[in-house]
Amino acid sequence: MRRSRVVGAVMAGLVTIGVAGVGVAAADSATPTPSTSAGGTGQVIFNVGTMQNPDSLNPFTGVAATSYEMWALMYDTLTQYSAKDFSVAPGLASAWQESPDHSTWTYTIRSGQKWSDGVPLTAHDVAYTFNRIINGQYEKTNYGSYVRTITKVTAPNDTTVIMTVKRPSPIMLHLGVPILPEHIWKNIDEAEVKKFANTPDVEGGAVGSGSFKLVEARDEQSYSLVANPDYWAGAPHIDGVTYVIFKNQEALGLALVSGAVDFADGIDTSEFRALDGKPGVTTRASDYYEFEYITMNGGAALADGTPIGDGHPALKDPRVRLAIDYATDKQTLVDRVFGGHGTTGTTVIPPLYPYHYEPTDIRPFDIAKANQILDDAGYQRGADGIRVMPAGGPDPGRPLEFRLYGRDTSTTSKKTVQFEASWLQQIGIKADVKIVSEDYLYDVAGQGKFDMYEWDWIPEPDPDSQLSVFTCAKRSYKDGGAIYANLSDSFYCNKNYDALYDQQSVQTDVTERTATVQQAQKMLYDDAPYIVTVYPNYLQAYRSDRFTDFTPQPSPGGAVLFQWGAYSYLSIRPVTAAETTSGGGSSPALFVGLAALAAAVVVGVVVMARRRAGGSDDVE
Amino acid sequence: MTTPSGVDAAGQSPQELPGANATGTLTDTKVGGGLGRYALRSCLTALGTLAFILVFNFFLFRMLPGDPSQLYRGRNADPQQLAELRRQFNAPLVSQFLHYLRNPLGLGSQSYLRSQPVWSVIAAHIWPTLILLGTATTVSAVVGVWIGIRSGWQRGSRFDKGATGMTLALWGVPEFWLGMMLLILFASGAPFLSIFPTGGFRDAGIAPFSVQGVLNVAWHLVLPATALAFVYIAEYSLIMRSSIVDETGQDYLTTGRAYGLMDRQVRRRHAVPNASLPTITLIFLNVGFIISGAVTVEYVFSWPGLGQLTVEAIHGPDIPLLEALFLLFTISVLIATTLADIVVAARDPRIRT
Numbered sequence: 001m002r003r004s005r006v007v008g009a010v011m012a013g014l015v016t017i018g019v020a021g022v023g024v025a026a027a028d029s030a031t032p033t034p035s036t037s038a039g040g041t042g043q044v045i046f047n048v049g050t051m052q053n054p055d056s057l058n059p060f061t062g063v064a065a066t067s068y069e070m071w072a073l074m075y076d077t078l079t080q081y082s083a084k085d086f087s088v089a090p091g092l093a094s095a096w097q098e099s100p101d102h103s104t105w106t107y108t109i110r111s112g113q114k115w116s117d118g119v120p121l122t123a124h125d126v127a128y129t130f131n132r133i134i135n136g137q138y139e140k141t142n143y144g145s146y147v148r149t150i151t152k153v154t155a156p157n158d159t160t161v162i163m164t165v166k167r168p169s170p171i172m173l174h175l176g177v178p179i180l181p182e183h184i185w186k187n188i189d190e191a192e193v194k195k196f197a198n199t200p201d202v203e204g205g206a207v208g209s210g211s212f213k214l215v216e217a218r219d220e221q222s223y224s225l226v227a228n229p230d231y232w233a234g235a236p237h238i239d240g241v242t243y244v245i246f247k248n249q250e251a252l253g254l255a256l257v258s259g260a261v262d263f264a265d266g267i268d269t270s271e272f273r274a275l276d277g278k279p280g281v282t283t284r285a286s287d288y289y290e291f292e293y294i295t296m297n298g299g300a301a302l303a304d305g306t307p308i309g310d311g312h313p314a315l316k317d318p319r320v321r322l323a324i325d326y327a328t329d330k331q332t333l334v335d336r337v338f339g340g341h342g343t344t345g346t347t348v349i350p351p352l353y354p355y356h357y358e359p360t361d362i363r364p365f366d367i368a369k370a371n372q373i374l375d376d377a378g379y380q381r382g383a384d385g386i387r388v389m390p391a392g393g394p395d396p397g398r399p400l401e402f403r404l405y406g407r408d409t410s411t412t413s414k415k416t417v418q419f420e421a422s423w424l425q426q427i428g429i430k431a432d433v434k435i436v437s438e439d440y441l442y443d444v445a446g447q448g449k450f451d452m453y454e455w456d457w458i459p460e461p462d463p464d465s466q467l468s469v470f471t472c473a474k475r476s477y478k479d480g481g482a483i484y485a486n487l488s489d490s491f492y493c494n495k496n497y498d499a500l501y502d503q504q505s506v507q508t509d510v511t512e513r514t515a516t517v518q519q520a521q522k523m524l525y526d527d528a529p530y531i532v533t534v535y536p537n538y539l540q541a542y543r544s545d546r547f548t549d550f551t552p553q554p555s556p557g558g559a560v561l562f563q564w565g566a567y568s569y570l571s572i573r574p575v576t577a578a579e580t581t582s583g584g585g586s587s588p589a590l591f592v593g594l595a596a597l598a599a600a601v602v603v604g605v606v607v608m609a610r611r612r613a614g615g616s617d618d619v620e
Numbered sequence: 621m622t623t624p625s626g627v628d629a630a631g632q633s634p635q636e637l638p639g640a641n642a643t644g645t646l647t648d649t650k651v652g653g654g655l656g657r658y659a660l661r662s663c664l665t666a667l668g669t670l671a672f673i674l675v676f677n678f679f680l681f682r683m684l685p686g687d688p689s690q691l692y693r694g695r696n697a698d699p700q701q702l703a704e705l706r707r708q709f710n711a712p713l714v715s716q717f718l719h720y721l722r723n724p725l726g727l728g729s730q731s732y733l734r735s736q737p738v739w740s741v742i743a744a745h746i747w748p749t750l751i752l753l754g755t756a757t758t759v760s761a762v763v764g765v766w767i768g769i770r771s772g773w774q775r776g777s778r779f780d781k782g783a784t785g786m787t788l789a790l791w792g793v794p795e796f797w798l799g800m801m802l803l804i805l806f807a808s809g810a811p812f813l814s815i816f817p818t819g820g821f822r823d824a825g826i827a828p829f830s831v832q833g834v835l836n837v838a839w840h841l842v843l844p845a846t847a848l849a850f851v852y853i854a855e856y857s858l859i860m861r862s863s864i865v866d867e868t869g870q871d872y873l874t875t876g877r878a879y880g881l882m883d884r885q886v887r888r889r890h891a892v893p894n895a896s897l898p899t900i901t902l903i904f905l906n907v908g909f910i911i912s913g914a915v916t917v918e919y920v921f922s923w924p925g926l927g928q929l930t931v932e933a934i935h936g937p938d939i940p941l942l943e944a945l946f947l948l949f950t951i952s953v954l955i956a957t958t959l960a961d962i963v964v965a966a967r968d969p970r971i972r973t
Contacts, residue, residue: 061735195735219734219744220924222824242824247922251803255818258809439935 043239044574045224046547048561049252049261053220053245057206058198059178060139065562066243072566073225073241074208075178078107078126078161081564083553085354086461087510088173092126092209092232093161098508102168107161110232115181116206116213123155128182130163130175138194145465146175168506170513174462181207211236211570220245237549237573256281256541263542265561268411269339272539280545285341286552286559287352288538290458292345292412293530294328294404294420296321300448300491303475308483309448311491312402313394319377320400321528324452326363326370327423328531337415338536345532347521348459348466352554355463357518359525370427379428387428404431405453407438413454416533420454446476446485454533455489461564463517464505470524471498490529497523538562549573658972659962666958673950674724678717680946681939724947731941733932738944742926748821749925751837753914755845760852761903767853768860768899773887775865783857791854799847799920806843816843819922844921848914852906859902863895870894897964904960905953 056062059071076092083089093107113121130153133139133146140147149171152164165172184204188196199217200206206214211233212225223243227236244261246252249271256264257278264275276283297311298321314320330344349356378390379400387400402424406417414435421431431452444450459466468474472493474486500520507513524530538559542550550560551567560568711719723729731738767787771780790798807818817840822828826836867873868891876886915927926945933941965971 055733056735058735195730195737197736216824218822218824218924219741220928221821224824244820244824245922245924246819247919247928248819250800251807251819251920251922254803254808258807258814258818260818439937 044237045240045242046238046263046569046572047242047244047261048263048265049244049246049255050265051246051249051252052266054223054243056197057214057217058193058196059180060142060193061196063142069562070214070223070225070243071178072210072563073212073569074206074210074214075180076209077178078175079173081174081461081553083551083563083565083567084555086554086564087354092121092179096173098168098172102508103164105163105165105172107163109159109161111159113209113232114230115183115209116228117181117184119181119183121179121181121209122158123161124158125182126161126179127153127155128186129177129180130161132180132185133177136190138190143177146171146177168508170505170508170510171462171464172508176460179209181209211566212241215240231570233570236570238547238569241569253541256543259543259546262546263540263561265540267539267541269341269539272341272541273339275541280543281541282544283539283541284560285537285539287554287557288536288559289350289352289461290456290536290538291348291350291532292333292416292454292456292534292536293348293532294416294452294454295445295490295530296324296452296528297448297450298491298529299493301475301493302483303473303477303486305472305493308476309450311448312400312451313398314379314389314400315402315451317377318527319373320379321531322363323370323373323377323427324424324429325528325531326366326373327427328420328533329365329423330533331365333416333419333534337412337419338534341537341539342534345534347525347532348457348469348530349463349517349521350459350535352558353459353461353463355461355514355517357521357525359522367423367426374427381428385428386430399430400428401430401432402451404433405441405444405450406433406435407441407454408435409438412536416454420452442485445489447483448476448491467501467504467517467520470494470529471501473498492524492527492529494523494527544575546575547572548575654969654972655962655966658965662958662961662965666954669954670951673947673954677724677943677946677950678720681937681942682713682716726940726944726947729940729944731933731938733938733941738941741929741941742944742948745924745926745929748923749918749927752841752844752848752917752923752925755841756848756852756914757903757906759845760849761856763849764853764856765860765896765899766857768857769864769887769892769895771857772861772864772895773868773891775868780861784861787854787857790850791858793851794916795847795851795914796916796920798850799844799917802843802847803920816840819920821924840921844917844923847920848917856899856902860895860899863898864891867891867895893967897968900967901960901964904956904963907956 050066052064052066054062054067054070055064056067057070057074059075062068062071078091078093079096080089080091081087092109092113094110095108097106099105107123107126109123109126115121130147130150133143134150134153149165149167149169150163151166154162156162163172184207185193187204196202196205198205200215201217206217208214209228211228211231213228214223214225216222216224222245224240225242226240227238229235244255246255249268252261252264252267253271253275255261256275264271267275272283272285275281296315297309299307299316300309300311301307334340334342334344343351346359346362347357351358374387379387380390382388382399389395389398389400391397404417404421404424407413417431417433417435421433424431441450441453441455445453457466457469469487470490470492471488472495474488475491475493476483476485476488478484497520500516500523504513504516504520507516540560540562542560549571551571552558552560553563553565553567726738729738730736731741734741767783771777771783774780802816803818806813806816808814817823819840821840822833822836823840826833828837870891873886873891876890877883881889914925915931917923918925918927926948929941930945932938933945
């Protein structure tokens with residue numbers, strides 16, 4: 001008698017699962033394949049799968065690439081980087097003018113603009129945003145470098161903004177500050193702004209003027225935006241964009257194939273290969289503005305020149321660094337570490353930026369030449385084949401044995417340092433490879449307690465910040481007795497280079513500035529504080545059977561999403577003709593059938609178990 | 621050997637074994653008060669442990685390497701701005717500790733990563749974890765215990781051989797592998813089979829508290845809950861089976877049969893209650909761990925739970941968030957073990973010593 005209760009409980013459990021299954025069928029039919037180019041709802045939503053959750057949607061707080069991507073949709077900036085070649089293009093400001101004496105900049109703000117809550121957007125909002133950053137502390141965290149030279153911002157009328165600068169400043173063409181609504185943000189003081197989430201469910205949250213408006217934000221799940229039909233650059237051709245957060249590459253790939261998402265961003269080489277050739281899917285290895293490098297500790301010091309750390313003295317010798325560069329086979333790294341998706345590296349401004357300098361005397365992979373340089377410089381091989389420091393210099397007789405660190409979060413970093421160690425071996429240098437966490441590496445880098453390591457930079461289109469990494473002033477600094485890292489991780493310090501850096505930072509003429517910036521890059525290439533190993537491609541894949549007319553930046557080889565701007569979101573259109581999206585659409589009828597089948601199996605098992613149990617009762 | 625087991629079984633259901641009734645009742649009255657004292661003692665021990673945890677929690681995360689101000693690496697931050705942040709992060713340990721003692725639960729403290737109060741960040745992630753692990757535990761406890769009883773009682777039967785073989789195999793399967801297989805099978809867009817989503821908790825644009833919202837969550841729940849439940853089923857059924865097997869040869873069962881009880885009555889009223897103690901302990905322990913999340917399953921199914929949040933917080937490190945998470949995990953394990961102690965003691969008086 002009572003035994004049947006156990007069976008009853010089990011059956012209840014199974015029935016629950018079954019009911020859930022049928023419920024699922026219902027849910028499934030209620031939301032026909034979530035994404036939808038020509039879905040029954042008539043809404044065209046562009047679903048973007050990404051591996052990165054935005055850390056905050058507050059433009060003063062967030063730092064993740066996904067956060068920046070959403071702000072590009074939610075807000076306007078004064079000017080933009082053009083889709084074609086990163087040159088300056090109009091944004092909220094339709095025109096701008098530097099005064100002949102270089103002391104002020106005048107921006108003409110588009111008239112008739114409105115915030116997403118209906119309040120008019122004027123030049124006063126622009127002035128408010130900049131003044132808030134200039135006068136704020138916390139507000140400078142993300143935008144401090146843009147306002148460094150600005151002393152005053154005023155709005156004499158609704159369509160004019162005038163900014164006064166301390167010195168001529170090319171950054172005034174590229175002020176990447178999202179313009180915020182004064183009527184909302186003036187009520188959020190400096191203490192409040194640190195925790196203001198800026199999501200649609202908080203008061204005053206997510207009010208913007210961009211091409212899309214954020215309507216739903218679910219941490220680590222999804223973020224939905226709807227199109228702004230009144231956008232000044234024209235209404236988007238889609239009704240909305242939804243970002244779906246994935247935690248693993250394989251699931252993201254499956255979601256693209258099944259049609260749950262239309263775009264898979266930032267995938268790795270193996271997933272890229274897996275998606276290649278899948279029906280309806282286009283994979284795209286885009287030119288990108290990232291570079292991989294191996295840095296060498298060229299004499300760690302504080303910004304004031306006080307030596308720190310315990311770097312190997314041989315790396316202070318530029319000849320040793322050049323020899324190591326000759327011994328690094330960049331093409332092999334491209335082919336075997338990056339799966340062929342990238343190009344060999346040269347300078348610290350990537351080739352897709354107009355400021356890039358391509359050396360005329362590129363150093364080829366040449367072990368013999370590297371050995372020759374080291375021989376000539378007096379680094380003789382010891383009995384074990386490892387070279388030693390020459391007599392007469394620092395640490396005579398000390399073997400050339402370098403610590404070489406790779407990062408545990410990056411497979412490409414790990415592989416790169418293994419290759420590098422084998423090449424160093426061939427030129428009589430011993431490398432102690434260690435794979436460490438980025439946290440650890442950041443610590444030892446700042447203290448100068450390393451010889452070589454692998455990392456990457458993602459430079460902005462404006463070269464200032466990337467070039468500053470190699471100035472004397474960006475070496476480590478002391479704060480309350482402890483040493484902290486600044487931007488420099490090679491400790492390169494060269495007065496001539498600093499002079500070039502200073503020169504470009506006040507050149508507002510793009511042609512003149514380009515010449516200076518290229519000269520600075522040439523100097524870095526010749527002195528080799530870094531080995532720039534690879535410019536990796538950015539790997540993206542999308543459903544070309546559903547969406548078309550993506551805008552690459554730069555044209556034609558650049559990335560089609562996660563750009564400097566929101567160009568693709570404004571240009572893409574749903575594919576209308578010959579709709580062939582059948583992949584993910586599961587028929588509810590089929591599902592009910594499967595559920596019924598499962599139920600039948602379950603009932604069968606239970607009945608059998610019952611009969612067997614009954615049988616044994618009798619026997620015993 | 622015979623007497624204590626007999627007494628014990630009688631303690632559970634005195635009315636069924638009249639012969640042992642007198643002793644059973646005696647024991648019962650004696651332990652009734654004992655249980656209260658035992659429960660109180662368990663709770664006090666738990667409180668002591670909690671005090672230790674609160675102190676330990678502070679030092680544990682200060683031993684992590686890394687400078688939290690590097691969260692700002694690559695930003696356009698002012699050097700003064702960074703120095704200011706660092707002064708907050710790197711205050712002397714003693715003053716940090718005093719500050720911590722004033723608010724050990726981290727109420728109102730901000731997560732570095734999310735710039736939100738830590739407990740509201742946790743609140744946003746706790747439901748997915750509770751739903752996933754709650755479902756998986758319930759299903760696996762019911763099914764696992766049932767399979768365990770059945771196969772233990774009919775040791776060597778075809779059901780036992782099949783079930784044990786299968787559960788052993790499942791026991792050896794890593795959850796993430798099973799999850800991946802389920803994903804490939806049911807979510808890859810393969811014709812006819814692709815009926816579940818590739819991950820996530822709920823589709824965008826669906827109200828959470830509507831019928832559709834609940835069904836949508838259930839739809840997303842099926843694969844991850846299945847992946848987890850399979851592994852737990854294996855665990856519970858194997859433990860339950862071996863405890864039942866231990867009991868089957870006991871004399872008190874023979875005694876029960878001698879009184880004319882049917883086999884299923886013997887099993888249900890005498891064998892199962894005695895055999896269930898290890899499984900109960902195990903289920904409670906797992907309930908304690910529920911909250912810390914099944915990181916690998918959350919990873920495979922992009923499930924926005926606490927496991928993912930913890931992994932994220934360790935990179936950084938986001939110390940306030942880690943402290944709060946660790947506190948939550950340890951407290952939930954503490955509560956669960958204390959409950960397990962009390963429940964097991966209530967079922968088996970021998971334990972209350």
